[in-house]
Amino acid sequence: MTRGPLMIDVAGLTLTDEDRELLAHPMVGSVILFSRNVDTPEQVRALTDAMRAVRPELWIAVDQEGGRVQRLREGFTRIPPMRTLGHHYDRDPDAAIASARQWGETMAREVREVGIDFSFAPVLDLDVGVSGVIGDRAFHSEPMKAVTLIRAFMQGMKAAGMMTIGKHFPGHGSVAADSHLELPVDNRSWDEISAYDLVPFRELAAELDGIMPAHVVYPQVDPLPAGFSEFWLKTVLREQLGFTGVVFSDDLCMEGAAGLGDMRQRVAVAMGAGCGVVLICNSREAVRSVLG
Known part of the structure; x- marks a missing residue:
């Protein structure tokens, strides 16, 4: 079956009527669960079963x-x-x-x-003692x-x-800022990034089923955050590293994505750059603005 490009979230421990309405939309193909959706294993199983009763082909992630x-x-x-x-x-x-x-x-x-x-695992970022979020x-x-x-x-x-989903391409571990709260900027050169942060992605690209890019700007390489950059996603990830799996955006509601415009614009730029699945989390207003 054809799977829609949007990954969204649901309200709580059980599905609401609004949840079912959104999950049934053809643009929605995936769901991510958060702590508010989780109690016991039995409850989680009942929730995922209810989701698939709406859309059997859904991808469900955590x-x-x-x-x-x-x-x-x-x-x-x-x-x-x-x-x-x-x-x-x-x-x-x-x-x-x-x-x-x-x-x-x-x-x-x-x-x-x-x-x-x-x-969404494993993390391929490297720990250099700089990034609190990594x-x-x-x-x-x-x-x-x-x-x-x-x-x-x-x-x-x-x-x-x-499936194995590596994150956060091409590496989030060398910047201090948290992309949930602001847009991190990594001012290192291509040579520095390629010789260090990119190594795990280069070595494991052929074995990964999916990759999630970082909401980080590497201005000496490209002016756009990696998840919105054709250079990073097409030239580097696809052509140079030979990655053939699925590219998942990071959450487009994060502050690291805010500079790309409203949610419809963020979705368009991310998908145009090479993301096959785009995440819109914790904002029903944002989801509805894209679904129309």
């Missing part, structure tokens, strides 16, 4: 990275921050790789069991050590039947 970013909690395994795997790797690489694979499989299996298709979400500060752990985590996810 952020279940571990650590600070874990929406499913009661009745689910608590997953450690990914940076703990990096610390483990520095002491015992083989054990850390095995642990990363197991955590990936555990996360994915539990998410899939409640009717959710995928988590921080211990990153596996490591050294690119190839991060790649090794991320690949193992992805192998676990795939063993449980889950």
Whole structure:
């Protein structure tokens, strides 16, 4: 079936009539769950079943990275921050790789069991001690050590039947600002970014099913935030890295996207740049402005 390009959210623990109306719209093809949508595993399963009763082909997603970013909690395994795997790797690489694979499989299996298709994971950003919003979400500060752990985590996810979605292309870990609240600017050169932040994306592009770009501007490379940039998404990601999967925008309601215009304009620019699925979260007004 053809899946609509919009990923939206729903109001609470059960579907409202308005939720059903929006999910039935042909432009909507995906849903993301937040903490307000989650109680017990049984409740989550009932919610996802109700969504598919409206639209069987819906993709249902969640952020279940571990650590600070874990929406499913009661009745689910608590997953450690990914940076703990990096610390483990520095002491015992083989054990850390095995642990990363197991955590990936555990996360994915539990998410899939409640009717959710995928988590937006893993994080491919590198931890350089600058970004508070990334921080211990990153596996490591050294690119190839991060790649090794991320690949193992992805192998676990795939063993449980889950898509892998890498974020935040081409790297959010070297800027301090939080793109939820403002537009971060990374003033490094292409050579610096390519030699460091891009390494995990370059190494893993062929193994990832999806990628989410960052609401970050790299002005020495392109004047637009990466998620709205044809250079980053088409020239670099598709042509240079050979990525063939799905590009998911980050949430277009975030402040990092505000400079691109109203929501209809943001959707148009993101899709024109190469995003196949665009997220509009926590604003019914914004969703309706696009659906018309």
